[in-house]
Amino acid sequence: MPDQPAPRPPDPQRRNQKSRRAILDTALDLCAEHGYGPVTVEAIAARAGVSKKTIYRWWPSKGAVVLEALDDAATPAADFPDTGDIRADLVTQMEGLLRGLFADPRVGRALTGLIADTQHAPDLARDLDQMLIQPRAEQARTRLAKARTDGGIRADADLDLSLELLYGPVYYRLLLHQGDLHSSAEIRELVDHVLRALAPHAPE
Amino acid sequence: MPDQPAPRPPDPQRRNQKSRRAILDTALDLCAEHGYGPVTVEAIAARAGVSKKTIYRWWPSKGAVVLEALDDAATPAADFPDTGDIRADLVTQMEGLLRGLFADPRVGRALTGLIADTQHAPDLARDLDQMLIQPRAEQARTRLAKARTDGGIRADADLDLSLELLYGPVYYRLLLHQGDLHSSAEIRELVDHVLRALAPHAPE
Amino acid sequence: MPDQPAPRPPDPQRRNQKSRRAILDTALDLCAEHGYGPVTVEAIAARAGVSKKTIYRWWPSKGAVVLEALDDAATPAADFPDTGDIRADLVTQMEGLLRGLFADPRVGRALTGLIADTQHAPDLARDLDQMLIQPRAEQARTRLAKARTDGGIRADADLDLSLELLYGPVYYRLLLHQGDLHSSAEIRELVDHVLRALAPHAPE
């Protein structure tokens, strides 16, 4: 009870990988079965055959567990294609984003629930952004920047706003319409819309 | 199983309006102070000087209380302006939406937290949509439809997609970037973008 | 979560007597089955069909529960007999003490475990003394004081020491020899010994 000489952080070297996998898999499974909200650390531990202590040793919260599980499950943000055709490339990337993020069918409810959770957990929000959101957005930004130089889109295009125009509707649907993913056709339409707005020859 | 004597619903006539006001006000206050997540029915009851029973008598959950509080606090979705200038009207409407919804400074965290909560509560999702989201979206849709007939925007414009383009980015920011509201300038830019994509003469 | 306006103590009026009884009974039952040590608040709550909160609302610890259970179970310290025969009265009282305290066969292990627990819980020690130990000792002290005036025992007898001589051996056996109660014969012998030491005519 006495002597807390320094609560050293755990040593990642000695980590039990089997437990880690069981925890992440179980977390996604439970999210898929009941939705993110009702999932509890207690239940994850129980089904994964792991003690709660082990979960809390490596993650600060349920959200952090699910985030890592999602990161594991997501197809890594592939290299952004650059075929010269900005429209085709954007479509490819956004399709890749959606199909990649949601490759694992268990991901859907987990992701939206997780985003919901970030409203009361700034740390989680930051991590989610850094691990899942930004890397993928960055690719699109890079490609758009190149298009701007190449003349594929107008020279004064606002890249941040463009990204918001592209991703906003997608997340909007996810969160406000319960995970109703955009179809490929809709994505094409979405990209067309945005590109039309960005067309180089529309001088206003 | 002598079918229990029908637990009659409470009589709205006898409702104590003072309690109702105290509850709604307290709910918003607490959301503003601590964020939506940490607020509990228990705390609302305590600070409002009301018994938990009274809350549960009239609302099924914390979310429902906050939703009603938001609806009360929001400037009612005013009549949509129709000056003939579709751009100006859209800007007006979106500004009105944002400034109206967020007129009360306590609304911000409450609203995003509430949206988050809908991920695990379909009923709440439906009510939120009906009470706050749809009425305002409907106005924009109506105005866009008129513009489509008038030739203000292209005849084959996809209204649903247009609405997603307009609102998507706004909610995207709210939820994924912690309530960073769009400025008036950004709203104008946003509307410009969308209208440019919908411009009647852009034949592509 | 906020606003802890004053953690008022619970209102004894509204106490659920059925829960109280179930808790006290279960506590003694479990002590009898497994011994005091292994009994947990969790187990008491579970078997009594009661929530842990209810236990912690009314008692600060397992020990306090068991103490109250013992107090309930013990035959109240009956009026001390005063037949004029100090020897007979002391025997009666000590017999009464032992048979009364241990009337309920579940008491044994509970009591010794409880005494053990007092080593790390001063509050519990105080309460145990006040509720169970002192009242019974006080009777003996009173009777001895009278005997001292009456000449039944020597005038300079040290009552405190006499009490220690009487009760010390009893508790000594209980604690160091695992609840091996003194038989009636042994009690008589014990009283005889002490009285012989206190005999009025032994002038040293």
Add this chain to the structure above:
Amino acid sequence: MPDQPAPRPPDPQRRNQKSRRAILDTALDLCAEHGYGPVTVEAIAARAGVSKKTIYRWWPSKGAVVLEALDDAATPAADFPDTGDIRADLVTQMEGLLRGLFADPRVGRALTGLIADTQHAPDLARDLDQMLIQPRAEQARTRLAKARTDGGIRADADLDLSLELLYGPVYYRLLLHQGDLHSSAEIRELVDHVLRALAPHAPE
């Protein structure tokens, strides 16, 4: 069930004496600082700079560690004096017991806590009795037996009861009154009482 390969007991030869000392010392230190109850194997290991495994290799429980520490710390039960004066000898022995057992100021809380612990650990009870209690009691019994033969005390004296009369009050105070040791004067008084009861000439 291929009968597991015999988990050979550790080889006492290879035992690290420095660890042993550190463990025993730390155990007493911690008992002195916080009392026996709150001390944990975890804390002993941490402060002694030793792994928990090392403790569990050589002792079955915290109690066993403390018992050995006490045995180490106690002045060995010296040879019982036999000056011919039974009163003086008993006083000497009981003083020796108390001052010897409690020579190390850290012993007090450790011992009472340990006795408390024996209530739920029969093995520990046995070991405590064999290592600390009985050896010292045996000396007194031997001396009393001699006195019985010599006529120092009555021929029909019950030695077991006499021992209980002598030691009972001491342990009674230790356990029920929080380590309030008897003073030398009180010990003399105690021995006098008992001897008066045992006096050979008291005819009753």
Add this chain to the structure above:
DNA sequence: CGATAAACGAGACGGTACGTCGAGTCTTTGG
């Protein structure tokens, strides 16, 4: 105007999960 039934405040209740702690076991690693 007084009876009476409802909503009300207060708050105890059975639950479920929280996040922490220590027990005792098992594994990895370095001297």
Add this chain to the structure above:
DNA sequence: CCAAAGACTCGACGTACCGTCTCGTTTATCG
């Protein structure tokens, strides 16, 4: 090749809210 370091499972801790459920006590119709 031992023993330190320490991660592991297990189970209990004491707390917080949940949503339900009495309790008296207002309060506000209606007979």
